[in-house]
Amino acid sequence: MTLSPTAHVILGLLSSRDRTGYEIKAAVDRSTRFFWAASYGQIYPELKRLADAGMVEGRPDPRGARRRTVYSLTAAGRRELQRWLAEPAETFELRDEGLLKLFFGDDLEPPAAVAAVAAKREHHAQIAGRLHAIEREGGPGGFPGLVLRFGIEMNEWISAWWDREGERLGREAAEERAA
Amino acid sequence: MTLSPTAHVILGLLSSRDRTGYEIKAAVDRSTRFFWAASYGQIYPELKRLADAGMVEGRPDPRGARRRTVYSLTAAGRRELQRWLAEPAETFELRDEGLLKLFFGDDLEPPAAVAAVAAKREHHAQIAGRLHAIEREGGPGGFPGLVLRFGIEMNEWISAWWDREGERLGREAAEERAA
DNA sequence: GTTCGCATGTAAAGTGTTACATGATTAC
DNA sequence: GTAATCATGTAACACTTTACATGCGAAC
Numbered sequence: 375m376t377l378s379p380t381a382h383v384i385l386g387l388l389s390s391r392d393r394t395g396y397e398i399k400a401a402v403d404r405s406t407r408f409f410w411a412a413s414y415g416q417i418y419p420e421l422k423r424l425a426d427a428g429m430v431e432g433r434p435d436p437r438g439a440r441r442r443t444v445y446s447l448t449a450a451g452r453r454e455l456q457r458w459l460a461e462p463a464e465t466f467e468l469r470d471e472g473l474l475k476l477f478f479g480d481d482l483e484p485p486a487a488v489a490a491v492a493a494k495r496e497h498h499a500q501i502a503g504r505l506h507a508i509e510r511e512g513g514p515g516g517f518p519g520l521v522l523r524f525g526i527e528m529n530e531w532i533s534a535w536w537d538r539e540g541e542r543l544g545r546e547a548a549e550e551r552a553a
Numbered sequence: 554m555t556l557s558p559t560a561h562v563i564l565g566l567l568s569s570r571d572r573t574g575y576e577i578k579a580a581v582d583r584s585t586r587f588f589w590a591a592s593y594g595q596i597y598p599e600l601k602r603l604a605d606a607g608m609v610e611g612r613p614d615p616r617g618a619r620r621r622t623v624y625s626l627t628a629a630g631r632r633e634l635q636r637w638l639a640e641p642a643e644t645f646e647l648r649d650e651g652l653l654k655l656f657f658g659d660d661l662e663p664p665a666a667v668a669a670v671a672a673k674r675e676h677h678a679q680i681a682g683r684l685h686a687i688e689r690e691g692g693p694g695g696f697p698g699l700v701l702r703f704g705i706e707m708n709e710w711i712s713a714w715w716d717r718e719g720e721r722l723g724r725e726a727a728e729e730r731a732a
Numbered sequence: 733g734t735t736c737g738c739a740t741g742t743a744a745a746g747t748g749t750t751a752c753a754t755g756a757t758t759a760c
Numbered sequence: 761g762t763a764a765t766c767a768t769g770t771a772a773c774a775c776t777t778t779a780c781a782t783g784c785g786a787a788c
Contacts, residue, residue: 459654474588
């Protein structure tokens with residue numbers, strides 16, 4: 375039985391505190407979302423599988439008439455988390471439709487290409503801004519804080535790169551019109 | 554009928570020249586692979602769908618007894634490519650198991666965390682190296698060349714970032730041992 | 733009293749990878 | 761002759777998203 379990386383995200387989040395499936399989803403959206411997303415359609419079935427495998431334990435903890443299941447890590451779950459963390463990472467995938475469009479930019483009219491570059495700059499500036507906001511609102515310390523800092527600085531760097539490139543393309547287009 | 558981004562990659566690659574499915578796969582592996590991968594299992598069925606939709610045209614072009622189908626873009630296919638290129642990009646997804654492990658680094662023994670950082674540095678240095686090799690072997694000009702340059706510089710930046718961070722973590726661990 | 737947030741789940745559809753199967757041609 | 765490359769394709773599996781369905785509690 376091999377566990378998916380998403381299963382390990384759940385184990386990792388339960389390592390710091392007990393949570394419901396709903397809270398796990400919220401934590402993912404606040405933190406790992408930018409490099410590892412997960413939906414309810416994954417989280418709830420995965421919690422069941424992990425419970426069957428003895429890695430997590432759910433206990434009912436209703437609020438009034440509203441049923442609620444809080445999950446916690448078992449000793450086996452903590453061991454599995456440690457094992458996975460020590461093992462080398464495998465998955466690294468990027469799917470960037472913006473880069474794809476830029477790649478085919480030679481098929482574009484110059485103004486459209488400049489617009490595609492501007493969209494790339496904007497997109498990464500926005501991600502950096504959102505991450506920055508999380509940091510200002512008392513973001514995490516330790517390794518989560520380090521990864522957050524990385525996300526901010528990388529997106530700022532990418533945004534600046536395309537900003538420079540956009541300037542250059544704009545200048546070249548202007549020179550061409552002048553000639 | 555909406556076309557997937559992968560369908561548009563095929564249209565884009567057929568825009569510069571006619572190709573077989575095999576050649577499309579090879580071109581993807583040489584170029585868009587780092588930000589948009591595609592497998593035979595997608596390319597061949599997608600070529601059929603695109604042919605049914607009148608976006609591409611296949612003509613048999615055997616080499617001896619070996620059957621071979623060369624595809625070319627139709628006028629409708631070129632229009633669709635233009636339309637898609639002008640439209641804002643939607644998909645941007647990153648799945649980075651290494652960042653995930655670093656995120657949970659507080660659960661790791663310090664030497665293991667330092668190793669995870671080193672793995673991240675190495676991974677991006679290797680990608681940068683491979684892309685650099687493509688550039689040296691007479692890489693593409695124009696927009697494909699620009700995207701390649703971006704890939705090289707971004708991976709070098711990421712590698713340098715984790716290099717710095719690894720140094721710092723190593724120093725801190727040493728100071729702690731000394732104290 | 734209605735909207736928003738909490739809470740759990742499933743079904744269907746879409747996307748994509750991997751492995752397998754087949755066979756010809758070219759280079760060593 | 762044999763290994764690598766060219767060439768096409770499918771089947772099984774894994775993974776994920778989206779949409780739907782349901783209902784309580786709190787805030788306004």
